[in-house]
Amino acid sequence: MTTAPQEPPAPPPQGGSAAGSAPGRAMRSTTLLALLALVLLYLVSGALVFRALEQPHEQQAQRDLGEVREKFLKAHPCVNEHELGDFIKDVANALGGGADPETNSTSNSSHSAWNLGSAFFFSGTIITTIGYGNAALRTDAGRLFCIFYALVGIPLFGILLAGVGDRLGSSLRRGIGHIEAIFLKWHVPPGLVRVLSAMLFLLIGCLLFVLTPTFVFCYMEDWSKLEAIYFVIVTLTTVGFGDYVAGADPRQDSPAYQPLVWFWILLGLAYFASVLTTIGNWLRVVSRRTRAEMGGLTAQAASWTGTVTARVTQRAGPTVPPQEKEPPLLPPPPCPAQPVRKPPSPAPPEKVQTPSPPTASALDYPSENLAFIDESSDTQSERGCALPRAPRGRRRPNPPRKPARPRGPGRPRDKGVPV
Numbered sequence: 001m002t003t004a005p006q007e008p009p010a011p012p013p014q015g016g017s018a019a020g021s022a023p024g025r026a027m028r029s030t031t032l033l034a035l036l037a038l039v040l041l042y043l044v045s046g047a048l049v050f051r052a053l054e055q056p057h058e059q060q061a062q063r064d065l066g067e068v069r070e071k072f073l074k075a076h077p078c079v080n081e082h083e084l085g086d087f088i089k090d091v092a093n094a095l096g097g098g099a100d101p102e103t104n105s106t107s108n109s110s111h112s113a114w115n116l117g118s119a120f121f122f123s124g125t126i127i128t129t130i131g132y133g134n135a136a137l138r139t140d141a142g143r144l145f146c147i148f149y150a151l152v153g154i155p156l157f158g159i160l161l162a163g164v165g166d167r168l169g170s171s172l173r174r175g176i177g178h179i180e181a182i183f184l185k186w187h188v189p190p191g192l193v194r195v196l197s198a199m200l201f202l203l204i205g206c207l208l209f210v211l212t213p214t215f216v217f218c219y220m221e222d223w224s225k226l227e228a229i230y231f232v233i234v235t236l237t238t239v240g241f242g243d244y245v246a247g248a249d250p251r252q253d254s255p256a257y258q259p260l261v262w263f264w265i266l267l268g269l270a271y272f273a274s275v276l277t278t279i280g281n282w283l284r285v286v287s288r289r290t291r292a293e294m295g296g297l298t299a300q301a302a303s304w305t306g307t308v309t310a311r312v313t314q315r316a317g318p319t320v321p322p323q324e325k326e327p328p329l330l331p332p333p334p335c336p337a338q339p340v341r342k343p344p345s346p347a348p349p350e351k352v353q354t355p356s357p358p359t360a361s362a363l364d365y366p367s368e369n370l371a372f373i374d375e376s377s378d379t380q381s382e383r384g385c386a387l388p389r390a391p392r393g394r395r396r397p398n399p400p401r402k403p404a405r406p407r408g409p410g411r412p413r414d415k416g417v418p419v
Helices: 029-075 081-096 116-127 140-185 190-221 225-236 257-316 366-384
Strands: none
Touching: 029 081, 116 140, 116 257, 140 190, 140 257, 190 225, 190 257, 225 257
């Protein structure tokens, strides 16, 4: 049974295609479109939920404002409705500019939203890209400076965040490594140890950067637990709505309070960055293992298919290729006249011991018969003259001759008869 020729090995990738085969190659168009559709569906679902939850509250607040306005006009008939509307707009603009309506009615008349601690905290919200929005720039010079300040500060803070995240993650992993060693001494399975270490990493980080600040803000800002944890999550995810801001209350007169909050933001963002990096590495390892397992399954399937095909072919028997038809032999051309030569005198016969003529064996292919006839005609034509031979097809080698049968002792050969 003949074996199929093996395919040559694939050529090495060229320089231009090396990037395409790298692990960081570009996402496929179908995958990108599917991901975009998923994000859009997620946005639409979130929009529907937020509208259902918040729109009734907004309409109720608008109705309450209208009722308060009507009561004020009834209590003060000398005030015009148009003048009252202009006054409300001015108050809203002042509040948006950072003014505090309680400043004139309290003793904190020297309170400013732009003291050194508040300005430091505002600069920190710029480079961390949180941007609460409770304090905004109102001057053109301040807005122009903020543009260049953000362009330089955001990359600088990104480098700092990466370094702090690596150091913080390595410290936490080093501490968790000692706990893993204790579990391994207790003969806990390694797979379970990995799961426990990941849970400990998340638990310690949440305890240090989420739960502890929640109770601190509940005490310092007089917030509820829901409001405090809402501020913590919104801040550490860099969303920063600005409805709740630590240190924005005028009663917080400590200049070091908001800078300490900013350092908490730095460590919390570094921890979240290390968690996201760990999750990304885990997903990359899982994807690589999945690809390796799929490649192994594909190779096994190909091997199984080849084995089954070979067994079926072996049972069916070898297939004989179709025989090629040889062109018909042309008759030899007439031999030109040559001068008659005298035959040489016959030499005395010599005694030559030759074996008996071999017995003819059956030929397997018709082309061998044609080759035998062609050789005999060539031998006869060579006696008279050298004639051009007709083109022949590919000749198969003659089969081996059978050995001569030994003659018996009772059959002597005639010496006078030539062989």
